[in-house]
Amino acid sequence: MPKDQRRARWPYKEFGEYLNELMVAAGIPMAKQGPNTVVFEELTGVDPGRVSRWRQGLNQPTVESLRQIAEGLAPRLRRDPLEVLRALEVKAGRRSEAEAGTVVSPPAATESDLDRMIRLIEVALEKPKLTAEERRELEIELVRLQAMKRMSEETVSSVDRVLRRYGHGAA
Numbered sequence: 001m002p003k004d005q006r007r008a009r010w011p012y013k014e015f016g017e018y019l020n021e022l023m024v025a026a027g028i029p030m031a032k033q034g035p036n037t038v039v040f041e042e043l044t045g046v047d048p049g050r051v052s053r054w055r056q057g058l059n060q061p062t063v064e065s066l067r068q069i070a071e072g073l074a075p076r077l078r079r080d081p082l083e084v085l086r087a088l089e090v091k092a093g094r095r096s097e098a099e100a101g102t103v104v105s106p107p108a109a110t111e112s113d114l115d116r117m118i119r120l121i122e123v124a125l126e127k128p129k130l131t132a133e134e135r136r137e138l139e140i141e142l143v144r145l146q147a148m149k150r151m152s153e154e155t156v157s158s159v160d161r162v163l164r165r166y167g168h169g170a171a
Contacts, residue, residue: 010093012057018091019051019069021147022084026076030140044072054092061092097158114149118142 023035028043030036037048045068053059061069070085077084086100121142125135 010057010060011091012054012060015061015091015093016055018088018151019054021151022069022073022077022088024144024147025151026073027144030143040072043076044069046072060094061088063089063094066092066094097162114145114152118145118149121145 020034023040024030026043028035028039037051040046040051041048046065050059050061050065054061066088067081067085070081070088074081074084086095089095090097090100121138124130125138125142130138
């Protein structure tokens with residue numbers, strides 16, 4: 001099957017973005033191109049080459065691969081592996097949101113706590129006397145917090161949509 005046809009069959013871009021956000025939320029260190037896939041492999045047993053092919057839309061992850069990811073990342077996300085698996089299945093186009101239930105986000109503090117932590121890191125990054133290592137560590141944490149906030153907002157939106165669909169108003 002030609003590459004373009006394979007890519008059209010599943011939401012590979014959205015899956016890649018979601019996978020990156022999960023990896024960041026799980027504390028996987030950043031590399032030049034995003035979360036470090038070598039560390040990801042150590043945690044999940046999933047080969048970085050497979051992840052690359054998924055991100056390019058060349059292959060769609062199997063449920064077994066998604067299960068490996070869920071089991072490897074769930075403890076770091078402080079979530080049930082089954083919840084993480086269901087969210088991954090939805091993002092990979094293997095299951096609808098209705099079939100999976102609510103899509104989960106990484107655990108997060110309340111939004112006000114996230115906003116406060118983001119603001120504190122942004123202020124700390126403005127300090128001129130930071131070492132390169134301190135700056136890098138703060139930048140990694142900032143990206144992680146921003147990803148958690150974005151995923152939290154997506155989850156609230158998804159739950160609100162489901163509640164409205166069934167006549168229960170806003171969450």
